[in-house]
Amino acid sequence: MKLRDTLTVYRKELRDALRDRRTLVSMFLVPAVIMPAIFFLFGAATYQVVKTAKAQPPVVAVLGGEESPSVRAALAAQPGLVVVPAPDDWRERIADKRLRAVVEIPARFDALLASHAPAEVTIYHYEGEFKSGFAVGELRRFFGDLRERALAERLVERSLPAGFARPFEIRTENAAPPEKVGGNTFGGFIPYLLILLSFTGVIYPAIDLMAGEKERGTLETLLCSPASRIDIVMGKFLLVLTVSLTTVACSLLSMTVSLIVGGIAMVGTGRMAATLAGEQGAATLPSLDPLGVVGVVVLVLPLAVLFAAVALTISLFARTQKEAQTYLAPMVAVVILPAVAGLLPGVELNSTLALVPVLNVTLACKELVSGEWPWAHLALIFGSTCVYATAALAGCVRMFGRESVLFRT
Amino acid sequence: MIEARHLLKTFRDRKRGEVRAVDNVSFVCEPGRIYGLLGANGAGKTTTLRMLATLIAPSGGGAVVAGFDVTTHPAEVRARVGFLAASTALYGRLTARETIAYFGRLNGLDDARIAVRTAQLAEELAMEDFLDRRVDTFSTGMKQKTSIARTLVHDPEVLILDEPTLGLDVMAARGIVRFVRECRARGKTVIYSTHIMSEVEKLCDRVGIIHGGQLLAEGTLAELRQQYGEEDLEEIFVKVAGGEAIA
Numbered sequence: 118m119k120l121r122d123t124l125t126v127y128r129k130e131l132r133d134a135l136r137d138r139r140t141l142v143s144m145f146l147v148p149a150v151i152m153p154a155i156f157f158l159f160g161a162a163t164y165q166v167v168k169t170a171k172a173q174p175p176v177v178a179v180l181g182g183e184e185s186p187s188v189r190a191a192l193a194a195q196p197g198l199v200v201v202p203a204p205d206d207w208r209e210r211i212a213d214k215r216l217r218a219v220v221e222i223p224a225r226f227d228a229l230l231a232s233h234a235p236a237e238v239t240i241y242h243y244e245g246e247f248k249s250g251f252a253v254g255e256l257r258r259f260f261g262d263l264r265e266r267a268l269a270e271r272l273v274e275r276s277l278p279a280g281f282a283r284p285f286e287i288r289t290e291n292a293a294p295p296e297k298v299g300g301n302t303f304g305g306f307i308p309y310l311l312i313l314l315s316f317t318g319v320i321y322p323a324i325d326l327m328a329g330e331k332e333r334g335t336l337e338t339l340l341c342s343p344a345s346r347i348d349i350v351m352g353k354f355l356l357v358l359t360v361s362l363t364t365v366a367c368s369l370l371s372m373t374v375s376l377i378v379g380g381i382a383m384v385g386t387g388r389m390a391a392t393l394a395g396e397q398g399a400a401t402l403p404s405l406d407p408l409g410v411v412g413v414v415v416l417v418l419p420l421a422v423l424f425a426a427v428a429l430t431i432s433l434f435a436r437t438q439k440e441a442q443t444y445l446a447p448m449v450a451v452v453i454l455p456a457v458a459g460l461l462p463g464v465e466l467n468s469t470l471a472l473v474p475v476l477n478v479t480l481a482c483k484e485l486v487s488g489e490w491p492w493a494h495l496a497l498i499f500g501s502t503c504v505y506a507t508a509a510l511a512g513c514v515r516m517f518g519r520e521s522v523l524f525r526t
Numbered sequence: 527m528i529e530a531r532h533l534l535k536t537f538r539d540r541k542r543g544e545v546r547a548v549d550n551v552s553f554v555c556e557p558g559r560i561y562g563l564l565g566a567n568g569a570g571k572t573t574t575l576r577m578l579a580t581l582i583a584p585s586g587g588g589a590v591v592a593g594f595d596v597t598t599h600p601a602e603v604r605a606r607v608g609f610l611a612a613s614t615a616l617y618g619r620l621t622a623r624e625t626i627a628y629f630g631r632l633n634g635l636d637d638a639r640i641a642v643r644t645a646q647l648a649e650e651l652a653m654e655d656f657l658d659r660r661v662d663t664f665s666t667g668m669k670q671k672t673s674i675a676r677t678l679v680h681d682p683e684v685l686i687l688d689e690p691t692l693g694l695d696v697m698a699a700r701g702i703v704r705f706v707r708e709c710r711a712r713g714k715t716v717i718y719s720t721h722i723m724s725e726v727e728k729l730c731d732r733v734g735i736i737h738g739g740q741l742l743a744e745g746t747l748a749e750l751r752q753q754y755g756e757e758d759l760e761e762i763f764v765k766v767a768g769g770e771a772i773a
């Protein structure tokens with residue numbers, strides 16, 4: 118191996134890549150656009166849905182309760198609800214989302230309340246439908262208030278203190294630091310994106326540098342120079358790795374900017390500054406441990422080597438760029454699958470999973486951004502990923518030495 | 527100097543089984559001479575020349591090119607060989623100058639030497655006007671000149687040319703013929719494959735007729751004419767190849 122030749126090939130490939138619009142797009146534009154898009158579009162969409170749902174009071178219908186005018190009147194006067202008489206086909210209307218919910222008031226409800234007899238109010242809704250759920254919330258609040266008032270009257274009637282029917286209160290409070298909340302909620306998502314982008318960043322240059330050169334005939338030109346095959350393939354590998362890591366770096370940068378800008382937009386400048394400064398109690402916004410993000414990047418490094426080597430090998434094996442695309446496109450699923458498995462609740466890091474490529478890094482990243490450093494597992498993950506990466510690179514170099522692959526017809 | 531000794535290359539083909547693309551081929555090309563390898567499609571020309579250029583390894587036999595054995599010293603052979611084929615393309619996003627510099631560097635030249643060679647080649651091939659333009663904007667003729675420049679950047683003593691005029695118009699093809707003659711005049715060893723009889727008649731000092739992987743006839747044009755009792759090279763070729771193919 119001659120370092121000079123490897124670097125010559127690398128420098129030429131770098132110059133070539135920087136003149137190729139498609140490489141530039143996959144390296145800079147995709148991460149620069151995707152990250153803010155995810156943060157802003159999803160955030161804005163959720164915000165918009167909630168706002169419109171709140172702006173239009175939900176339409177609900179009442180079944181029965183003809184003998185209970187007082188509860189009906191109170192319900193009709195409730196500001197957060199539009200009450201209509203129940204049509205015959207109310208079940209279909211709920212299913213068609215034309216009615217958000219229907220409440221059934223039992224016969225003689227007012228009288229039952231007055232006589233302290235048991236009664237049951239039923240709310241019909243569309244399970245899992247966001248707007249229906251919102252109507253159910255309003256109805257529950259209304260009847261909850263009604264129940265509280267009835268209870269208060271009964272206590273007064275018997276001259277009992279207000280706390281009589283409520284011996285104690287239950288309160289929950291978050292005790293986990295904000296970066297752990299962040300790690301658990303969206304923290305798993307960030308390394309997942311980095312892993313995905315480190316792979317998608319590899320696809321185009323790998324196809325172009327091997328299958329593409331074979332198809333265009335430039336590979337044969339290159340092979341008839343005295344540079345050894347290992348130097349040529351290493352130069353190309355370094356370029357693919359560079360593109361992959363640049364994609365990751367751009368994603369990180371774009372993500373940081375999106376988080377800060379998005380955070381300011383959502384919670385205001387003051388609170389964001391307090392959060393960034395790490396002030397106690399200020400941080401209601403979930404945050405990520407910056408040192409953990411550094412750890413993530415360290416783990417993604419050998420993974421990028423693995424991806425670059427595998428993609429180059431596959432591309433080398435293909436006769437044409439089209440064929441290489443056909444092989445590499447399903448590889449995205451192979452990368453996504455373990456990454457998504459790592460996001461599933463309950464899948465936690467252990468010594469066996471620490472050996473599963475891609476999945477292990479996803480799981481470790483979840484811990485790292487939560488500020489957790491399980492050193493033994495991290496060493497196992499980094500070590501095993503390095504072993505896989507080295508094996509893949511060795512396989513790639515071997516493949517490049519095979520003339521049946523280089524001169525495939 | 528090229529000495530091919532009993533060169534053999536077999537390919538495994540899924541449909542045809544084992545294919546003997548080159549079968550026991552031996553010949554010698556002298557410095558200052560042009561050796562023409564004449565053969566029809568699929569005769570084994572490209573396979574032979576790729577073995578001489580060490581792009582692929584022989585299955586049997588061997589060759590000594592520019593004093594080095596292709597099997598044991600492939601890098602030394604490549605450093606002394608210029609290989610140009612219809613299939614060896616250029617990088618579209620590099621300029622002509624960058625292309626010459628890239629192959630110069632891969633051939634171990636330093637920057638000063640590369641600058642000297644670039645200036646020389648650009649003058650000889652009349653490339654000054656487009657030296658700093660990108661190759662993908664070039665006409666076929668300009669590309670051909672750039673290819674010749676990249677083949678010659680390290681001033682190789684042996685030139686291996688595989689159908690270099692394929693797909694070129696008359697003017698560009700004449701340019702190639704002139705360039706090959708100049709190489710001969712400078713004492714280089716040239717091997718030139720083609721299926722065009724007139725090119726062989728114009729250029730070659732010795733001719734080898736290859737058919738079905740085997741070298742069936744060899745000699746100077748005069749020798750071949752005498753041996754087969756025909757003036758026309760095409761008639762000689764048909765006789766050697768075993769009559770007209772009816773298909």
Ligand SMILES: Nc1ncnc2c1ncn2[C@@H]1O[C@H](COP(=O)(O)OP(=O)(O)OP(=O)(O)O)[C@@H](O)[C@H]1O
Pocket residue numbers: 521524525526537538539545546547565566567568569570571572573574721
């Ligand atoms: N990589 C390969 N795998 C399998 N068979 C091959 C391979 N390369 C060449 N062949 C076969 O070897 C034989 C000789 O091919 P070759 O390319 O050397 O011929 P050629 O004289 O250059 O023909 P052409 O005029 O078409 O360029 C053909 O039958 C071809 O199909």
Ligand SMILES: [Mg+2]
Pocket residue numbers: 571572573688689
């Ligand atoms: Mg050929």
